[in-house]
Structures are given as C-alpha cells and as structure tokens.
Amino acid sequence: MKKLLVVGGLGFVGGVISTLARRNWQVHIFDTESRYDIEGASTRNVDITDRQAVLKAMEQIKIDAAINVAAVSNIDFAEKNQELTRNINVVGATNIAEGCRHSGAKYIYFSSDAVFDGSKNMYYEEDPTNPVNYYGRSKAEAEMAVTEANPDTVVIRISLVMGYPVTGGNAFFLPLEDNLRSGKEVTFPTDEIRTPVDVLTLAESVLELVENEYRGVLHIGATDSITRYELACMVASEMGYDSALVRPKSTVAPVPGRAPRHRNGIICVAKAQSLLRTQMLPVELGVRRAVRDKL
Numbered sequence: 001m002k003k004l005l006v007v008g009g010l011g012f013v014g015g016v017i018s019t020l021a022r023r024n025w026q027v028h029i030f031d032t033e034s035r036y037d038i039e040g041a042s043t044r045n046v047d048i049t050d051r052q053a054v055l056k057a058m059e060q061i062k063i064d065a066a067i068n069v070a071a072v073s074n075i076d077f078a079e080k081n082q083e084l085t086r087n088i089n090v091v092g093a094t095n096i097a098e099g100c101r102h103s104g105a106k107y108i109y110f111s112s113d114a115v116f117d118g119s120k121n122m123y124y125e126e127d128p129t130n131p132v133n134y135y136g137r138s139k140a141e142a143e144m145a146v147t148e149a150n151p152d153t154v155v156i157r158i159s160l161v162m163g164y165p166v167t168g169g170n171a172f173f174l175p176l177e178d179n180l181r182s183g184k185e186v187t188f189p190t191d192e193i194r195t196p197v198d199v200l201t202l203a204e205s206v207l208e209l210v211e212n213e214y215r216g217v218l219h220i221g222a223t224d225s226i227t228r229y230e231l232a233c234m235v236a237s238e239m240g241y242d243s244a245l246v247r248p249k250s251t252v253a254p255v256p257g258r259a260p261r262h263r264n265g266i267i268c269v270a271k272a273q274s275l276l277r278t279q280m281l282p283v284e285l286g287v288r289r290a291v292r293d294k295l
C-alpha cells in the first residue's frame with residue numbers, strides 16, 4: 001500500500017480524512033499529541049514548526065503524498081497570537097511542502113475563503129486575495145509559500161465545514177448541539193454568507209485529488225450559499241431541535257474581542273464539479289449528510 005501522511009490528522013477534518021483513507025492507504029499522522037487513536041493509522045507527535053523534526057520524520061516514512069490540515073483555525077485566537085499563527089500556518093505548512101519535494105510527493109494544503117475580503121458576490125480560484133483578518137493573511141501567505149516550495153501542490157479553499165468529528169477539533173456542530181440539547185439560545189450572524197461543505201464530501205474530494213493530475217488552487221463547497229444564521233437554523237432542525245433557539249445577530253459593527261470577518265464567503269465550485277467524481281452538494285443535502293452520516 002502507498003503511504004499517505006495526514007498532518008493535523010487528529011483534528012476535526014484530519015480525523016475524518018485519516019479514517020476514510022485507511023481503505024486505500026497506509027496512513028501516517030503527525031499531530032501535536034496522541035490524544036486519540038485512529039485504529040490502523042500510525043501516529044507521531046511532530047510539531048510542524050520544527051523543520052528538522054519534520055524533514056527527518058518524513059524522510060523515515062518515505063511518504064507518497066501528504067495532506068496538511070494542521071493550523072491555528074480559530075480566527076479570534078489567530079488575531080491575538082499572530083507570531084504563533086504564522087509559525088504554524090505558514091512556516092509549518094512550508095516545512096511539509098519541503099519534505100514533500102524531497103520525497104517527490106504530492107501535497108494537499110488546506111486554505112480558506114478567508115483569503116478574500118468578502119466584498120464580491122462570488123469568488124473564483126484565480127481572484128486576487130485580500131484578507132481582512134490575520135488568519136486570512138496567514139493562509140494567503142502560505143498558499144504562495146507552499147506552492148513555491150513544492151510545485152506539485154493542490155491548495156484547497158474551503159468556507160465552513162459541517163459534521164461531527166471522529167476525534168476532536170474545531171467542529172461547530174458539537175457546541176451547537178450541546179446548547180440546543182440543554183434548551184439554551186445560541187446566536188449566529190445574519191451578515192456572514194458562507195459556502196459550507198459536509199466533512200464526508202470534503203474528505204472524499206481530497207482523497208480523490210491526492211490521486212489525480214490536478215495541481216493549483218481548487219474551491220470545495222456547496223453549489224449554493226447561505227448565511228451562518230440560516231445554516232444554524234437548518235442544522236438545528238435536521239438535528240431534531242427547535243430552530244427558534246437559534247437567534248440572529250448582526251456583526252456589521254465591530255464586536256469587541258472578535259476579529260473582523262469577510263462578509264461574502266461565496267466560492268464558486270464549478271471547477272471541482274467538472275474535475276471530481278465526488279459530487280458537490282446543495283447546502284440542504286450537505287446539512288442532511290453532515291447530521292445523518294456519521295463515521
């Protein structure tokens with residue numbers, strides 16, 4: 001079996017990718033600590049900011065391909081911890097790119113629609129980036145750095161991921177469901193539009209991309225878009241809770257302690273639709289899949 005490295009493979013998206021990948025790959029995971037066990041995958045504590053440790057571990061495994069989902073992914077934390085964020089999101093991501101180049105391995109790097117300022121109605125792969133917060137700036141810088149370090153790279157841009165983790169990480173479903181279960185109201189922005197993708201469709205797309213000929217930037221998401229408020233209402237109903245517990249809030253005026261957000265995270269997924277066998281879904285079907293199809 002060929003060897004796939006999943007960096008950040010114990011986080012939300014990485015856990016699902018690693019679990020699915022075991023069907024066709026020998027899976028190796030780098031993460032900060034072995035808090036979870038994915039049966040059949042080999043996990044190492046490797047801090048991706050440590051260049052020598054990364055290159056040595058990659059050289060030992062002799063990987064065929066790598067997917068990097070390790071990141072500071074909390075936008076407000078990134079704004080307050082810019083040096084740490086840059087070290088992980090840019091320097092760490094570039095260390096993996098370098099290791100891939102030495103091994104002749106294809107590299108899949110995870111970026112975000114936060115590289116855009118959100119003023120346009122629709123964003124295409126080739127649109128210029130102009131982030132409004134530090135998280136987006138780190139992703140925009142990394143997109144260029146990783147591609148320069150290893151041209152055999154796909155940069156995936158996603159907007160918002162829906163679903164349950166098999167390990168841990170940054171899944172908004174868990175705190176949302178905790179609150180709804182105990183009858184607590186939750187607030188979501190009415191003025192942030194996103195192009196969400198369910199985590200299984202995302203993982204299937206990525207595992208297809210690892211093996212095909214595509215190189216460059218690719219948007220993965222729904223075939224339509226939705227405000228974060230409307231999405232949370234839809235998810236609450238699909239989970240079987242009262243969607244009236246989801247309350248609208250406006251974030252047009254700056255919120256103290258909250259980093260600025262891009263308004264329109266509407267990414268066009270036409271290229272992914274023409275390139276991949278995995279189907280991009282409308283939001284409603286993605287929500288259904290995210291709530292019902294657990295690994």
Ligand SMILES: NC(=O)c1ccc[n+]([C@@H]2O[C@H](COP(=O)([O-])OP(=O)(O)OC[C@H]3O[C@@H](n4cnc5c(N)ncnc54)[C@H](OP(=O)(O)O)[C@@H]3O)[C@@H](O)[C@H]2O)c1
Pocket residue numbers: 007008009010011012013014030031032033046047048049068069070071072073088092110111112113158159160161162168169170171
């Ligand atoms: N989830 C979304 O809605 C969303 C939307 C747009 C883009 N993205 C991007 O998609 C990717 C995956 O997101 P996610 O939600 O799965 O994130 P996540 O749950 O936070 O997972 C990231 C994983 O990387 C690990 N990691 C962090 N720093 C590391 C380091 N220095 N060395 C090794 N591992 C490290 C984390 O460990 P610790 O927990 O110990 O830090 C965590 O296990 C990220 O690049 C994120 O920016 C996500």
